[in-house]
Each structure stands twice: as structure tokens, then as C-alpha cells.
Amino acid sequence: xxxxxxxxxxxxxxxxxxxxxxxxxxxxxxxxxxxxxxxxxxxxxxxxxxxxxxxxxxxxxxxxxxxxxxxxxxxxxxxxxxxxxxxxxxxxxxxxxxxxxxxxxxxxxxxxx
Amino acid sequence: xxxxxxxxxxxxxxxxxxxxxxxxxxxxxxxxxxxxxxxxxxxxxxxxxxxxxxxxxxxxxxxxxxxxxxxxxxxxxxxxxxxxxxxxxxxxxxxxxxxxxxxxxxxxxxxxxx
Numbered sequence: 552x553x554x555x556x557x558x559x560x561x562x563x564x565x566x567x568x569x570x571x572x573x574x575x576x577x578x579x580x581x582x583x584x585x586x587x588x589x590x591x592x593x594x595x596x597x598x599x600x601x602x603x604x605x606x607x608x609x610x611x612x613x614x615x616x617x618x619x620x621x622x623x624x625x626x627x628x629x630x631x632x633x634x635x636x637x638x639x640x641x642x643x644x645x646x647x648x649x650x651x652x653x654x655x656x657x658x659x660x661x662x663x664x
Numbered sequence: 665x666x667x668x669x670x671x672x673x674x675x676x677x678x679x680x681x682x683x684x685x686x687x688x689x690x691x692x693x694x695x696x697x698x699x700x701x702x703x704x705x706x707x708x709x710x711x712x713x714x715x716x717x718x719x720x721x722x723x724x725x726x727x728x729x730x731x732x733x734x735x736x737x738x739x740x741x742x743x744x745x746x747x748x749x750x751x752x753x754x755x756x757x758x759x760x761x762x763x764x765x766x767x768x769x770x771x772x773x774x775x776x777x778x
Binding site for chain 2: 555609653
């Protein structure tokens, strides 16, 4: 069964540094998402992306965040200047149509020191 | 404001028993609901979904019930197995949402005793 894959599984970064989290969505999917989950808390929406542009973003997704689909298979989340509070699990998800179940990757654990 | 929440943070059941996990939502504009299972170190895994024009939907060993009158969603797992132990999240998508954003609840941890 096709899967959403995310790399790396764990990223450790110094505060203030830039970090790029990578995702390969399921190949025939058209909608892409990033969510984050702070330890022990619920999953929070960050951003949705369709047709090479952001469809919707949350208050968390401020100017420090950006997303990109650099080619036909990758979908990336960049945090320009990381803060301690950015430490969380970051999940990528995708679906073919926006009203269908989203399929999630296993996440990247981001640790900011 | 909009929110999706769960009544019980933890649920412990005996193997073979049926489990019921509940979820309350406050956004009456939601028309699509999903249950996800999250095992330790993994991402949310789709279990079952339901649209607001239905009040019940069944899958393999799982049933989702939707009561729009009281804005309540439940997941029933029949003959619970140790492999069902995980955190279960409900999620909703509002009607007006064209971007596909999901709003997740807090999660219920299901523990199955052998």
C-alpha cells in the first residue's frame, strides 16, 4: 500500500538555525498538509497546499515557516530561525481530494537545543 | 471558538471486550469526521470516516456513530485486541473548509489487558 514518507526521522538543531523537513506524499495525491504535535498534546494543523500554492494556514504558521514542492515528488517544510518552542513531531499528510481521508507519514521529531 | 474534545483521556479494557471511545465537537459547521489511531512513534493511521448525512458507518470490527443533535461522535471497537492499544483521535473538517484542514481532538489512550 502506498505510504507517505518523511525524512529525517529525528532532527536536532541549534536554536536560531534553519531546518528543512522533507516529505514524499503518495504519488497520485493532489493535496498536501503539515501538522505538528507537541509531546503529549493533540495534532495541530499548520498548512495545506494545493496546485502549488497554500490553501490555508494556521496562526502557528507565521513568517518563519514556508512550504515548497520543489519537484513532482517532494513537499518540504522550512523553519527559517528555529525557536525552542518549535520542538515537536511534524507530520506530513496527503490526499487525492480534500474531502477524503488524509494519509499521514510517521513524522519527523524536531528537537531544538 | 471551534474545538473537538474527548470525554475520557484513558480507557482500559479486557481483551475480547468491546471498546467505546467518545468525542464531542462544538463546530456545527463540520460535515466530515474521521477517527485516527496513533501508535507510539508513528503517525496517525486512518481507521474510519463518516459524513454528516449519515449517523452510522461500519468497518471491520469498528463502527462510528454520529449524533449531530448533541454534536457527539463515538468509535466502537468490537472484540478488542492487544494490537488495538494506541491513542485514538477524532478529527473534524468544517463545511466551509476548502483547504482540507482537519481539527483534531485531544486523544484517548486505549489500553487492552490480555
